[in-house]
Amino acid sequence: MQAMVYRGPYRVRVEEKDRPAIEHPNDAIVRVTRAAICGSDLHLYHGMMPDTRVGTTFGHEFVGVVDDVGPSVRRLNPGDRVMVPFNIFCGTCFFCARGMYANCHNVNPNATAVGGIYGYSHTAGGYDGGQAEYVRVPFADVGPSLIPDWMDDDDAVLLTDAVATGYFGAQLGDIAEGDVVVVFGAGPVGLSAAKSAWLMGAGRVIVIDHLDYRLAKARTFAHAETYNFTEYDDIVVQMKKATDHLGADVAIDAVGAEADGNLLQHVTSAKLKLQGGSPIALNWAIDSVRKGGTVSVMGAYGPMFSAVKFGDAVNKGLTLRMNQCPVKRQWPRLFEHVRNGYLKPSELVTHRIPLEHIAEGYHIFSAKLDECVKPLIIPNAA
Template structure:
């Protein structure tokens, strides 16, 4: 089959690789009909996530058609399914608490030593996201083996297009959980750093959850316009003094809740951001956290901090004093996708949530490298890229 493989920093290639096979009784094989490039894929593309090996298949946002099942799979051949990026057994301590992204059984034992020294515990399995998370082949391919297929995939009703439901695999539940982690109350002011796909879905979710005002922060004009169309007030951080603007827009109080949808590759021209980027480039520091620092300083006393943005290592100059002295609550983590998919599917069917506005480009899988390059360097125009295996779409 054809699949997108990682070969090194800024080097991804579509190659012919072996077809996946059923390994365990709960497995299924999916023929991929749509797969997307995620913002967190760019961390792999930029080489800031450890644990990748040459030839690894990327991609964790995908859906498709069931073509083969193991004897203990609950799926049936021919069903259309969306597959969560989190690989979860459904039976361990964490899965039973609906903490699916903390599954104890999905990261193979021989891989757990890679992440346990970094984080104190082994990470769960994720599709296409380095050997820290199990080394599972990803979904930017013609076919994918799906472990624990009786737990993860959600069957899609007839009549719904891929574009409507593809993002149930990751970014829609991630944006929703980000807003949920912000513990939004009626009348709240919520500030969201980053108007990429997760940030935009966090904006949409916060408004659905009852926020009176959502302030979206970015510097790409088109992304800010998408946020404005969703109903957000917007700030171009290159054109204003952020903390002053947020205080003014919140009546001198500060936002009730803040959402960092940027993560480890925060950019900007503030001294801390420039310092982070230099250290990241030369390998002295893993994460650039300017957006997170700014969010912690901006949020009101007693406020809530939600962090859906991906961080992988260490952060310098962390304002721990502000966190403690202001009495802030922080919630973060990889998304417990399976917890949200049924509810979000219904909200899509009922017209309460829209996902298709996000898609800017559709490309055949063979042009995935072009999609990555543009999604990385032309983020204003390339808001979301969907890849279509087995097509000549242009």
């Protein structure tokens, strides 16, 4: 089969790889019909995630058609259209039993926090991802769901991470009716969080970013107020002015460790194999929210070497809530919102790129060219 292959920082290409095989009775093999490049894939692309090995196939957002199933699989059959959450999880451990699918205890021997993630380095279990013609899906009776007949693949693939994670970020904010919600980051996750905040009763939604085309998308997709932080001496002061000098009720950090990175991050990632991350957006969130408010964090962070304003969070009496999104837990409600027309995930898609041109797709997305918000990858076998 053809698959995207990592060859080092800023170097990806399409190569012939062995088609994945059933390795465990609970496995399925899925023929990929849609995949996507995620903002968090850029941490891998830039060489800023530890233990990203040459030869790895990225891609944790994908949907497809079941091609083969192991002898123990009961819920899926060849020919089924399926959407696969980015989390790999067993469904039976202590954490899965509590709906914490992102923290499964049985799928990742290399970490004590996160569970397994498709195509996200060996720190997330070493599983190959879906930017390929075929992918192996472990625990096939647990993770994947059938795509409803009425749902388009372009909508379904966005629900495997970006839209579900944004919705989860709004959930973590514990939004009350009429709340002022400020979202840091106008990528697909931040845009989804802003849109979801309205569904949870927000009275006012503000989105902050530095790219005008993404802020324009925030106005049309999420119907949010927008601020370009480069136009203000201090965006925190501006947020206080815009909220009667109290601060927002809820702040959502949809940035995490900036994917572009700074010089220190690139040095530490290249030499020490550590993803440093920058807490700028998180500190802005802490400073912009009112006393007694809530900060929701679902951006991708690695080990932190810069100071987070934790003392300020304590002194302000803030509630901080965070995790990787347990995607499948969000689907029942998200399916309702999509079917009722409240959400149209595919409106986030700006580029559709054939698998054989994925290197150009990564370059466009990484360099923020051509007003790229969300690129889909179309495998040759689709």
